[in-house]
Amino acid sequence: MDDTLNFDTLAVRSGTLRSDFNEHSEAIFLTSSFCFSSAAEAAERFKNAEDAYTYSRFTNPTVSMFQDRLAALEGGEACIATASGMAAILSVVMSALQAGDHIVSSQSLFGSTLGMFSQIFSRFGIATTFVDPKDLDAWKNAVRPETKMFFLETPSNPLTEIADIEAVGKIAKAANALFVVDNCFCSPALQQPLKLGADVVMHSATKFLDGQGRVLGGALVGSRKFIMEKVFPFVRSAGPTLSAFNAWVLLKGMETLSLRVEKQSANALEIARWLESHPAVKRVFYPGLESHPQYALAKRQQKAGGAIVSFELKGDTPEAQRANAWRVIDNTKICSITGNLGDTRTTITHPATTTHGRITPEARAAAGITEGLIRLAVGLENSDDIRHDLARGLDSK
Ligand SMILES: *Cc1c(COP(=O)(O)O)cnc(C)c1O
Numbered sequence: 264m265d266d267t268l269n270f271d272t273l274a275v276r277s278g279t280l281r282s283d284f285n286e287h288s289e290a291i292f293l294t295s296s297f298c299f300s301s302a303a304e305a306a307e308r309f310k311n312a313e314d315a316y317t318y319s320r321f322t323n324p325t326v327s328m329f330q331d332r333l334a335a336l337e338g339g340e341a342c343i344a345t346a347s348g349m350a351a352i353l354s355v356v357m358s359a360l361q362a363g364d365h366i367v368s369s370q371s372l373f374g375s376t377l378g379m380f381s382q383i384f385s386r387f388g389i390a391t392t393f394v395d396p397k398d399l400d401a402w403k404n405a406v407r408p409e410t411k412m413f414f415l416e417t418p419s420n421p422l423t424e425i426a427d428i429e430a431v432g433k434i435a436k437a438a439n440a441l442f443v444v445d446n447c448f449c450s451p452a453l454q455q456p457l458k459l460g461a462d463v464v465m466h467s468a469t470k471f472l473d474g475q476g477r478v479l480g481g482a483l484v485g486s487r488k489f490i491m492e493k494v495f496p497f498v499r500s501a502g503p504t505l506s507a508f509n510a511w512v513l514l515k516g517m518e519t520l521s522l523r524v525e526k527q528s529a530n531a532l533e534i535a536r537w538l539e540s541h542p543a544v545k546r547v548f549y550p551g552l553e554s555h556p557q558y559a560l561a562k563r564q565q566k567a568g569g570a571i572v573s574f575e576l577k578g579d580t581p582e583a584q585r586a587n588a589w590r591v592i593d594n595t596k597i598c599s600i601t602g603n604l605g606d607t608r609t610t611i612t613h614p615a616t617t618t619h620g621r622i623t624p625e626a627r628a629a630a631g632i633t634e635g636l637i638r639l640a641v642g643l644e645n646s647d648d649i650r651h652d653l654a655r656g657l658d659s660k
Pocket residue numbers: 347348349350373375376416420445447448466467468469470479480481
Protein backbone atom coordinates (compact mmCIF):
# COMPACT_ATOMS: atom_id res chain seq x y z
CA MET A 264 0.00 0.00 0.00
CA ASP A 265 0.99 3.65 -0.61
CA ASP A 266 3.45 4.30 2.21
CA THR A 267 3.00 8.08 2.06
CA LEU A 268 -0.35 7.57 3.77
CA ASN A 269 -0.63 8.66 7.38
CA PHE A 270 -0.41 6.32 10.37
CA ASP A 271 -4.13 6.25 11.16
CA THR A 272 -5.01 5.38 7.57
CA LEU A 273 -2.40 2.62 7.46
CA ALA A 274 -3.69 1.24 10.79
CA VAL A 275 -7.15 0.73 9.29
CA ARG A 276 -6.40 -0.02 5.64
CA SER A 277 -2.94 -1.47 5.10
CA GLY A 278 -2.30 -5.14 4.54
CA THR A 279 -5.89 -6.03 3.64
CA LEU A 280 -6.17 -9.03 1.29
CA ARG A 281 -9.53 -10.03 -0.19
CA SER A 282 -10.56 -13.51 -1.29
CA ASP A 283 -12.80 -14.22 -4.29
CA PHE A 284 -15.82 -13.43 -2.08
CA ASN A 285 -14.64 -9.81 -1.82
CA GLU A 286 -15.40 -9.68 1.91
CA HIS A 287 -15.07 -6.17 3.42
CA SER A 288 -13.62 -7.15 6.80
CA GLU A 289 -10.52 -9.34 6.92
CA ALA A 290 -11.31 -13.07 6.79
CA ILE A 291 -9.92 -15.63 9.26
CA PHE A 292 -8.25 -18.42 7.30
CA LEU A 293 -8.42 -21.30 9.77
CA THR A 294 -6.72 -23.89 7.62
CA SER A 295 -3.49 -25.74 8.21
CA SER A 296 -2.74 -26.24 4.52
CA PHE A 297 -3.66 -25.01 1.03
CA CYS A 298 -4.59 -27.06 -2.07
CA PHE A 299 -2.94 -27.14 -5.47
CA SER A 300 -4.53 -27.83 -8.82
CA SER A 301 -1.69 -30.11 -9.92
CA ALA A 302 1.58 -31.66 -8.84
CA ALA A 303 3.39 -29.07 -10.94
CA GLU A 304 1.64 -26.21 -9.16
CA ALA A 305 2.49 -27.76 -5.78
CA ALA A 306 6.14 -27.96 -6.79
CA GLU A 307 6.11 -24.36 -7.96
CA ARG A 308 4.48 -23.04 -4.77
CA PHE A 309 6.84 -24.96 -2.50
CA LYS A 310 9.75 -23.44 -4.40
CA ASN A 311 8.45 -19.92 -3.62
CA ALA A 312 7.23 -20.56 -0.09
CA GLU A 313 7.68 -16.90 0.89
CA ASP A 314 5.12 -15.69 -1.61
CA ALA A 315 2.75 -18.63 -2.02
CA TYR A 316 0.39 -20.26 0.46
CA THR A 317 1.30 -23.88 1.13
CA TYR A 318 1.07 -24.60 4.86
CA SER A 319 0.19 -22.30 7.77
CA ARG A 320 3.48 -22.83 9.61
CA PHE A 321 5.04 -21.08 6.59
CA THR A 322 2.43 -18.54 5.54
CA ASN A 323 -1.28 -17.85 6.08
CA PRO A 324 -3.32 -15.02 4.54
CA THR A 325 -4.68 -13.69 7.87
CA VAL A 326 -1.18 -13.75 9.36
CA SER A 327 0.19 -12.04 6.21
CA MET A 328 -2.33 -9.23 6.67
CA PHE A 329 -1.19 -8.72 10.28
CA GLN A 330 2.47 -8.76 9.21
CA ASP A 331 1.96 -6.25 6.41
CA ARG A 332 -0.06 -3.90 8.61
CA LEU A 333 2.49 -3.92 11.42
CA ALA A 334 5.36 -3.40 8.94
CA ALA A 335 3.49 -0.37 7.56
CA LEU A 336 2.93 1.07 11.05
CA GLU A 337 6.58 0.63 12.09
CA GLY A 338 7.89 1.90 8.73
CA GLY A 339 9.67 -1.41 8.05
CA GLU A 340 9.97 -3.37 4.82
CA ALA A 341 8.85 -6.74 6.17
CA CYS A 342 7.50 -8.48 9.27
CA ILE A 343 7.27 -12.02 10.58
CA ALA A 344 4.67 -12.76 13.24
CA THR A 345 5.26 -15.15 16.12
CA ALA A 346 3.11 -16.88 18.75
CA SER A 347 4.16 -14.49 21.53
CA GLY A 348 6.61 -11.71 22.33
CA MET A 349 9.02 -14.25 23.83
CA ALA A 350 8.80 -16.35 20.65
CA ALA A 351 9.88 -13.21 18.75
CA ILE A 352 12.94 -12.83 20.98
CA LEU A 353 13.78 -16.51 20.57
CA SER A 354 13.39 -16.15 16.79
CA VAL A 355 15.56 -13.07 16.38
CA VAL A 356 18.40 -14.60 18.38
CA MET A 357 18.18 -18.00 16.66
CA SER A 358 18.00 -16.32 13.26
CA ALA A 359 20.87 -13.89 13.66
CA LEU A 360 23.36 -15.46 16.07
CA GLN A 361 25.40 -18.60 16.60
CA ALA A 362 27.51 -20.13 19.38
CA GLY A 363 30.40 -17.86 20.27
CA ASP A 364 28.50 -14.65 19.51
CA HIS A 365 27.92 -11.95 22.10
CA ILE A 366 24.96 -9.67 22.93
CA VAL A 367 25.08 -6.28 24.64
CA SER A 368 21.73 -5.66 26.29
CA SER A 369 20.04 -3.14 28.51
CA GLN A 370 19.85 -4.44 32.08
CA SER A 371 16.33 -3.00 32.44
CA LEU A 372 14.39 -5.74 30.71
CA PHE A 373 11.10 -7.59 30.87
CA GLY A 374 11.70 -10.47 33.33
CA SER A 375 11.39 -13.36 30.87
CA THR A 376 13.68 -11.59 28.38
CA LEU A 377 16.31 -11.30 31.10
CA GLY A 378 15.85 -15.01 31.80
CA MET A 379 16.30 -15.94 28.13
CA PHE A 380 19.55 -13.99 27.83
CA SER A 381 21.07 -15.00 31.16
CA GLN A 382 19.89 -18.60 31.49
CA ILE A 383 18.88 -20.01 28.11
CA PHE A 384 20.98 -18.49 25.32
CA SER A 385 24.02 -18.74 27.60
CA ARG A 386 23.64 -22.56 27.52
CA PHE A 387 24.10 -22.45 23.75
CA GLY A 388 27.28 -20.40 23.86
CA ILE A 389 25.75 -16.95 23.39
CA ALA A 390 26.90 -14.63 26.17
CA THR A 391 25.25 -11.36 27.17
CA THR A 392 26.70 -8.29 28.86
CA PHE A 393 24.08 -6.15 30.62
CA VAL A 394 24.49 -2.38 30.75
CA ASP A 395 22.66 0.64 32.15
CA PRO A 396 20.60 1.67 29.11
CA LYS A 397 21.12 5.38 29.80
CA ASP A 398 24.93 5.10 29.95
CA LEU A 399 26.30 5.43 26.40
CA ASP A 400 29.88 4.74 27.52
CA ALA A 401 28.73 1.47 29.07
CA TRP A 402 27.27 0.34 25.71
CA LYS A 403 30.52 1.29 23.98
CA ASN A 404 32.76 -0.37 26.55
CA ALA A 405 30.79 -3.63 26.52
CA VAL A 406 31.49 -4.24 22.82
CA ARG A 407 33.78 -7.20 22.04
CA PRO A 408 35.07 -8.47 18.70
CA GLU A 409 32.34 -11.17 18.79
CA THR A 410 29.48 -8.75 19.60
CA LYS A 411 26.69 -9.34 17.07
CA MET A 412 23.58 -7.85 18.69
CA PHE A 413 22.43 -4.87 20.79
CA PHE A 414 19.10 -5.27 22.59
CA LEU A 415 17.11 -2.42 24.13
CA GLU A 416 13.71 -1.78 25.70
CA THR A 417 12.58 1.82 26.16
CA PRO A 418 10.79 3.01 28.27
CA SER A 419 11.81 0.35 30.75
CA ASN A 420 9.52 -1.67 32.97
CA PRO A 421 8.49 -0.61 35.63
CA LEU A 422 10.56 2.56 36.22
CA THR A 423 10.05 4.09 32.73
CA GLU A 424 13.73 4.87 32.18
CA ILE A 425 14.32 6.21 28.68
CA ALA A 426 17.29 5.23 26.52
CA ASP A 427 18.37 7.33 23.55
CA ILE A 428 17.59 5.03 20.60
CA GLU A 429 19.45 7.15 18.07
CA ALA A 430 22.63 7.38 20.17
CA VAL A 431 22.66 3.65 21.06
CA GLY A 432 22.01 2.90 17.37
CA LYS A 433 25.15 4.76 16.33
CA ILE A 434 27.25 2.70 18.75
CA ALA A 435 25.64 -0.52 17.45
CA LYS A 436 26.36 0.51 13.86
CA ALA A 437 30.00 1.28 14.65
CA ALA A 438 30.26 -2.19 16.26
CA ASN A 439 28.55 -3.81 13.26
CA ALA A 440 25.93 -5.25 15.58
CA LEU A 441 22.26 -5.85 14.77
CA PHE A 442 20.27 -3.33 16.84
CA VAL A 443 17.00 -4.80 18.17
CA VAL A 444 14.48 -2.62 20.02
CA ASP A 445 11.52 -4.02 21.98
CA ASN A 446 8.82 -1.43 21.17
CA CYS A 447 6.14 -3.00 23.31
CA PHE A 448 5.61 -0.15 25.80
CA CYS A 449 5.15 2.66 23.28
CA SER A 450 3.84 0.81 20.25
CA PRO A 451 4.39 2.41 16.83
CA ALA A 452 1.64 4.92 17.66
CA LEU A 453 4.11 6.72 19.96
CA GLN A 454 7.59 5.67 18.84
CA GLN A 455 9.09 4.24 15.65
CA PRO A 456 12.57 2.90 16.43
CA LEU A 457 13.41 1.96 12.80
CA LYS A 458 13.32 5.69 11.95
CA LEU A 459 15.79 6.34 14.79
CA GLY A 460 18.36 3.76 13.66
CA ALA A 461 17.11 0.40 14.95
CA ASP A 462 17.58 -2.54 12.57
CA VAL A 463 14.80 -4.67 14.00
CA VAL A 464 11.71 -3.85 16.06
CA MET A 465 10.40 -6.62 18.28
CA HIS A 466 6.86 -6.71 19.66
CA SER A 467 4.80 -8.43 22.23
CA ALA A 468 1.54 -7.92 20.32
CA THR A 469 -0.13 -9.23 23.48
CA LYS A 470 0.08 -5.74 24.93
CA PHE A 471 -1.02 -2.59 23.07
CA LEU A 472 -1.45 -4.07 19.58
CA ASP A 473 -4.29 -6.26 20.83
CA GLY A 474 -4.97 -3.72 23.54
CA GLN A 475 -7.88 -5.65 24.98
CA GLY A 476 -6.13 -8.43 26.86
CA ARG A 477 -7.38 -11.26 24.64
CA VAL A 478 -4.57 -13.09 22.83
CA LEU A 479 -0.82 -13.67 22.80
CA GLY A 480 1.21 -12.63 19.79
CA GLY A 481 4.59 -11.29 18.76
CA ALA A 482 6.44 -9.94 15.77
CA LEU A 483 9.75 -8.87 14.27
CA VAL A 484 9.90 -5.99 11.78
CA GLY A 485 12.95 -4.94 9.76
CA SER A 486 14.54 -4.96 6.33
CA ARG A 487 13.15 -7.39 3.76
CA LYS A 488 16.58 -8.98 3.51
CA PHE A 489 16.93 -9.73 7.22
CA ILE A 490 13.30 -10.74 7.81
CA MET A 491 12.92 -12.95 4.72
CA GLU A 492 16.44 -14.40 4.50
CA LYS A 493 17.16 -14.90 8.20
CA VAL A 494 13.94 -14.90 10.26
CA PHE A 495 11.49 -16.56 7.86
CA PRO A 496 13.59 -19.74 7.37
CA PHE A 497 13.86 -20.13 11.16
CA VAL A 498 10.18 -19.53 11.93
CA ARG A 499 8.90 -21.75 9.14
CA SER A 500 11.19 -24.60 10.23
CA ALA A 501 10.96 -24.26 14.00
CA GLY A 502 7.25 -23.30 14.11
CA PRO A 503 6.83 -20.52 16.73
CA THR A 504 4.11 -19.32 14.35
CA LEU A 505 1.21 -16.96 15.07
CA SER A 506 -2.23 -18.56 14.68
CA ALA A 507 -4.61 -17.14 12.07
CA PHE A 508 -7.25 -16.54 14.71
CA ASN A 509 -4.90 -14.50 16.90
CA ALA A 510 -3.67 -12.57 13.84
CA TRP A 511 -7.27 -11.60 13.10
CA VAL A 512 -7.85 -10.40 16.69
CA LEU A 513 -4.65 -8.35 16.47
CA LEU A 514 -5.62 -6.86 13.09
CA LYS A 515 -8.83 -5.58 14.65
CA GLY A 516 -6.90 -4.26 17.66
CA MET A 517 -4.47 -2.31 15.48
CA GLU A 518 -7.30 -0.37 13.84
CA THR A 519 -7.88 1.49 17.12
CA LEU A 520 -4.23 1.55 18.29
CA SER A 521 -3.50 5.26 18.12
CA LEU A 522 -6.90 6.25 19.53
CA ARG A 523 -6.36 3.99 22.50
CA VAL A 524 -2.72 4.77 23.19
CA GLU A 525 -3.20 8.54 22.91
CA LYS A 526 -6.18 8.49 25.27
CA GLN A 527 -4.40 6.12 27.67
CA SER A 528 -1.39 8.47 27.66
CA ALA A 529 -3.63 11.47 28.41
CA ASN A 530 -5.29 9.58 31.28
CA ALA A 531 -1.88 8.45 32.55
CA LEU A 532 -0.55 12.02 32.56
CA GLU A 533 -3.53 13.26 34.60
CA ILE A 534 -3.11 10.44 37.11
CA ALA A 535 0.68 10.93 37.28
CA ARG A 536 0.28 14.69 37.98
CA TRP A 537 -2.27 13.98 40.70
CA LEU A 538 -0.09 11.27 42.30
CA GLU A 539 2.88 13.64 42.31
CA SER A 540 0.96 16.06 44.53
CA HIS A 541 -0.36 13.38 46.89
CA PRO A 542 1.23 13.44 50.39
CA ALA A 543 1.42 9.62 50.67
CA VAL A 544 3.48 9.37 47.47
CA LYS A 545 7.26 9.64 47.59
CA ARG A 546 8.01 9.66 43.86
CA VAL A 547 6.28 9.21 40.51
CA PHE A 548 7.96 7.69 37.44
CA TYR A 549 6.31 8.87 34.22
CA PRO A 550 8.08 10.12 31.06
CA GLY A 551 5.39 12.76 30.46
CA LEU A 552 6.14 14.57 33.75
CA GLU A 553 8.58 17.49 33.76
CA SER A 554 10.13 15.89 36.87
CA HIS A 555 11.19 12.76 34.89
CA PRO A 556 15.01 12.87 34.60
CA GLN A 557 14.80 12.28 30.83
CA TYR A 558 11.74 14.37 30.11
CA ALA A 559 13.44 16.21 27.20
CA LEU A 560 14.60 12.97 25.56
CA ALA A 561 11.17 11.40 26.02
CA LYS A 562 9.55 14.41 24.37
CA ARG A 563 11.91 14.14 21.41
CA GLN A 564 11.64 10.38 21.00
CA GLN A 565 8.00 9.65 21.90
CA LYS A 566 4.76 11.28 20.82
CA ALA A 567 3.37 10.99 24.38
CA GLY A 568 4.32 9.50 27.73
CA GLY A 569 2.56 6.16 27.28
CA ALA A 570 0.20 4.31 29.59
CA ILE A 571 2.60 3.06 32.26
CA VAL A 572 2.87 5.07 35.48
CA SER A 573 4.87 3.78 38.43
CA PHE A 574 4.89 5.38 41.85
CA GLU A 575 6.59 4.79 45.15
CA LEU A 576 4.81 5.15 48.47
CA LYS A 577 6.35 6.59 51.60
CA GLY A 578 7.12 4.38 54.60
CA ASP A 579 9.86 4.29 57.25
CA THR A 580 10.87 0.70 56.60
CA PRO A 581 10.55 -1.68 53.64
CA GLU A 582 7.85 -3.51 55.62
CA ALA A 583 5.86 -0.29 56.10
CA GLN A 584 6.30 0.55 52.43
CA ARG A 585 5.00 -2.85 51.38
CA ALA A 586 2.01 -2.56 53.74
CA ASN A 587 1.18 0.85 52.25
CA ALA A 588 1.47 -0.44 48.67
CA TRP A 589 -0.66 -3.50 49.37
CA ARG A 590 -3.28 -1.33 51.10
CA VAL A 591 -3.61 0.86 48.01
CA ILE A 592 -3.86 -2.20 45.75
CA ASP A 593 -6.33 -4.03 48.00
CA ASN A 594 -8.59 -0.97 48.33
CA THR A 595 -9.13 -0.59 44.59
CA LYS A 596 -12.49 -1.68 43.22
CA ILE A 597 -12.00 -0.77 39.57
CA CYS A 598 -8.33 -1.47 38.77
CA SER A 599 -7.58 -5.12 37.97
CA ILE A 600 -4.89 -6.73 40.14
CA THR A 601 -3.00 -8.50 37.38
CA GLY A 602 0.38 -8.56 35.69
CA ASN A 603 -0.77 -7.79 32.15
CA LEU A 604 -0.55 -4.32 30.65
CA GLY A 605 -1.69 -2.47 27.57
CA ASP A 606 -5.35 -3.30 28.16
CA THR A 607 -8.37 -0.97 27.96
CA ARG A 608 -8.80 -1.82 31.64
CA THR A 609 -6.39 -0.25 34.14
CA THR A 610 -4.18 -2.85 35.79
CA ILE A 611 -2.29 -2.49 39.07
CA THR A 612 0.78 -4.50 40.08
CA HIS A 613 3.23 -4.72 43.01
CA PRO A 614 6.45 -5.47 41.07
CA ALA A 615 8.60 -6.41 44.10
CA THR A 616 6.39 -9.41 44.94
CA THR A 617 5.12 -10.36 41.46
CA THR A 618 6.84 -9.51 38.16
CA HIS A 619 10.19 -8.95 39.89
CA GLY A 620 9.60 -11.30 42.84
CA ARG A 621 11.97 -14.07 41.75
CA ILE A 622 15.14 -11.99 41.47
CA THR A 623 17.35 -11.57 44.54
CA PRO A 624 16.63 -8.68 46.96
CA GLU A 625 20.04 -7.20 46.02
CA ALA A 626 19.26 -7.28 42.29
CA ARG A 627 15.85 -5.79 43.01
CA ALA A 628 17.40 -2.96 45.02
CA ALA A 629 19.96 -2.34 42.25
CA ALA A 630 17.10 -2.11 39.76
CA GLY A 631 15.35 0.45 42.00
CA ILE A 632 12.34 -1.75 42.62
CA THR A 633 11.42 -1.00 46.22
CA GLU A 634 8.69 -2.51 48.38
CA GLY A 635 6.73 0.75 48.07
CA LEU A 636 6.58 0.66 44.27
CA ILE A 637 3.27 0.23 42.41
CA ARG A 638 2.95 -0.07 38.62
CA LEU A 639 -0.21 1.13 36.93
CA ALA A 640 -0.97 0.40 33.30
CA VAL A 641 -3.64 3.00 32.67
CA GLY A 642 -6.66 2.02 30.60
CA LEU A 643 -9.56 3.81 28.99
CA GLU A 644 -11.78 4.29 32.05
CA ASN A 645 -12.58 7.86 33.10
CA SER A 646 -9.42 9.07 34.86
CA ASP A 647 -11.42 10.68 37.72
CA ASP A 648 -12.81 7.26 38.55
CA ILE A 649 -9.30 5.75 38.60
CA ARG A 650 -8.07 8.57 40.85
CA HIS A 651 -10.92 7.94 43.30
CA ASP A 652 -10.14 4.23 43.16
CA LEU A 653 -6.51 4.88 44.16
CA ALA A 654 -7.41 7.58 46.70
CA ARG A 655 -9.34 5.09 48.82
CA GLY A 656 -6.11 3.36 49.83
CA LEU A 657 -3.82 6.40 49.61
CA ASP A 658 -5.96 8.54 51.92
CA SER A 659 -6.48 5.90 54.62
CA LYS A 660 -3.90 5.04 57.23
C1 LIG B 1 5.07 -8.89 27.76
C2 LIG B 1 6.37 -8.44 27.27
C3 LIG B 1 7.20 -9.30 26.54
C4 LIG B 1 6.84 -10.76 26.29
O1 LIG B 1 5.71 -10.88 25.51
P1 LIG B 1 4.70 -12.17 25.56
O2 LIG B 1 3.74 -11.84 24.49
O3 LIG B 1 4.12 -12.20 26.93
O4 LIG B 1 5.52 -13.35 25.26
C5 LIG B 1 8.39 -8.81 26.07
N1 LIG B 1 8.77 -7.54 26.31
C6 LIG B 1 8.00 -6.68 27.01
C7 LIG B 1 8.48 -5.28 27.25
C8 LIG B 1 6.78 -7.10 27.52
O5 LIG B 1 6.03 -6.25 28.24
